[in-house]
Amino acid sequence: MQRAHNFSAGPAILPIQVLEETAQAVLNYNNLGMSIMEMSHRSKEYDAVFIETQLDGLKVMGLSPDEYDVLFLGGGASTQFLMIAYNFLKSKADYINTGIWAKKAIKEAKWVGGDVKVVASSEDTKFNYIPKNVQFSPDADYVHITTNNTVEGTWYPSIPDTGSVPLIGDLSSEFLSREMDYSKFDLIYAGAQKNIGPAGVTMVVIKKSLMERWTGKAPTMLDYKIHLENGSMYNTPPCLPVYVINRVFKWILNQGGLPAVEATNKKKGYLLYDYLDANSDFYIPQVKTKEDRSLMNVCWNLTSEELESKFCAEAKKRYNMTNLKGHRSVGGIRASIYNACPIESVEALITYMGEFMKENK
Numbered sequence: 001m002q003r004a005h006n007f008s009a010g011p012a013i014l015p016i017q018v019l020e021e022t023a024q025a026v027l028n029y030n031n032l033g034m035s036i037m038e039m040s041h042r043s044k045e046y047d048a049v050f051i052e053t054q055l056d057g058l059k060v061m062g063l064s065p066d067e068y069d070v071l072f073l074g075g076g077a078s079t080q081f082l083m084i085a086y087n088f089l090k091s092k093a094d095y096i097n098t099g100i101w102a103k104k105a106i107k108e109a110k111w112v113g114g115d116v117k118v119v120a121s122s123e124d125t126k127f128n129y130i131p132k133n134v135q136f137s138p139d140a141d142y143v144h145i146t147t148n149n150t151v152e153g154t155w156y157p158s159i160p161d162t163g164s165v166p167l168i169g170d171l172s173s174e175f176l177s178r179e180m181d182y183s184k185f186d187l188i189y190a191g192a193q194k195n196i197g198p199a200g201v202t203m204v205v206i207k208k209s210l211m212e213r214w215t216g217k218a219p220t221m222l223d224y225k226i227h228l229e230n231g232s233m234y235n236t237p238p239c240l241p242v243y244v245i246n247r248v249f250k251w252i253l254n255q256g257g258l259p260a261v262e263a264t265n266k267k268k269g270y271l272l273y274d275y276l277d278a279n280s281d282f283y284i285p286q287v288k289t290k291e292d293r294s295l296m297n298v299c300w301n302l303t304s305e306e307l308e309s310k311f312c313a314e315a316k317k318r319y320n321m322t323n324l325k326g327h328r329s330v331g332g333i334r335a336s337i338y339n340a341c342p343i344e345s346v347e348a349l350i351t352y353m354g355e356f357m358k359e360n361k
C-alpha cells in the first residue's frame with residue numbers, strides 16, 4: 001500500500017505497525033476466535049488490555065500508579081472542559097487563553113458558574129505567542145492551560161509553576177510528544193485522535209490527591225469519582241480505541257520512550273521551521289517567537305490566499321500530501337507532524353515546497 005503524506009490535525013496519522021496489529025485484532029484477537037470488538041469489556045482478556053494500557057501510559061510519563069489514576073472516557077476532550085469545572089470549580093479558577101480550544105474550555109467553565117478568571121490571553125495578536133510570567137490567584141481552585149494550541153501552532157516552552165494551586169492541562173495535540181515533568185500537573189487530559197490513537201476516547205490522568213478538592217456537584221456520567229471508583233468502566237468504555245492506544249504506547253516504549261520520540265520530533269520540526277525561516281519572503285511562519293513554536297502543528301502563510309489554495313491542491317495532486325489547509329478560523333497552511341508522521345513525509349514536503357516556490361515566486 002502506498003501511504004499518503006498525511007498532515008491532518010486530527011484524526012491524524014497512526015504508526016503503520018499499530019494499524020496492522022489493530023487490523024489483526026479486529027479479525028481475531030489472540031486466536032480467541034473473536035474480534036477485540038466482540039469481547040465483553042469485563043472479560044479477563046479485555047481487562048488485561050485495559051489495565052496494561054493504563055499502566056503503560058503512566059510508565060511513558062514517568063508517573064506512579066500509587067499517585068495517579070488513568071481514565072479512558074468518551075465525549076472527546078470537549079467534555080473534559082465541562083467535567084473539570086463541574087468537579088473542581090468551587091469558587092474561582094484561573095484560565096490562560098491561548099487559542100480556540102482554550103477559549104472553549106473557558107466558555108464551558110463559565111457555564112458551570114463561579115468566578116472564571118482569564119489571567120492572561122494572547123488573543124490580541126491572534127494567539128501567536130504564549131503569555132509568560134503570569135500571576136496566578138493564590139486562592140484559585142485550579143489553573144487551566146492548553147499546552148499545545150493545535151490551530152495556532154504554539155506550545156508552552158516550559159510548564160508554568162502554579163505553586164500550591166493545582167494545575168490542569170489540555171495536552172490533546174502534543175500528548176507524549178516530548179519529555180516533560182508530567183508530575184507538575186494534577187490533571188492531564190488528551191483527546192486520543194491527535195497523537196495517541198483514534199477518535200472516540202479521551203485519556204484523563206488524575207493525581208489522586210486532587211480528589212480531595214472534589215465538589216461532588218457533577219451528574220453521574222460527568223463525575224470523575226464515579227469513573228474512578230469503577231476503574232473507568234462505570235459504563236462501557238471505548239474498547240477498540242483503547243486497544244489502539246495500547247499498541248501506540250508499546251510503539252513508544254519499544255523505541256525508547258519519550259527521549260527517543262522527542263529527538264525525532266525535534267528533527268522533523270526544526271527541519272521544517274529552518275526551511276520556513278530561510279524562505280520567509282515566500283513562506284511566512286505564523287509564530288514569530290521561536291521558543292513558542294509547536295513542533296506538532298506548524299503554521300505558515302503564502303503571499304496570497306489564491307497561492308495558498310494552489311499550494312494545497314498541487315501538493316495533493318503531485319505527491320498525495322493531504323490536509324495541509326490551515327484551520328478555517330486562521331487560514332494559511334498547517335502541517336501537523338505528530339509522533340507517527342515519518343521524517344520522510346517532512347522531507348518530501350520540503351522538496352515540494354522548493355519546487356512550488358521556484359514555479360510561483
Ligand SMILES: *Cc1c(COP(=O)(O)O)cnc(C)c1O
Pocket residue numbers: 010075076077078079101146148149150170171172173191192194
Ligand atoms: C482537538 C482538540 C480538542 C477537542 O477534542 P475533541 O475530542 O474533538 O472534543 C480540545 N483541545 C485541543 C487542544 C484540541 O486539539
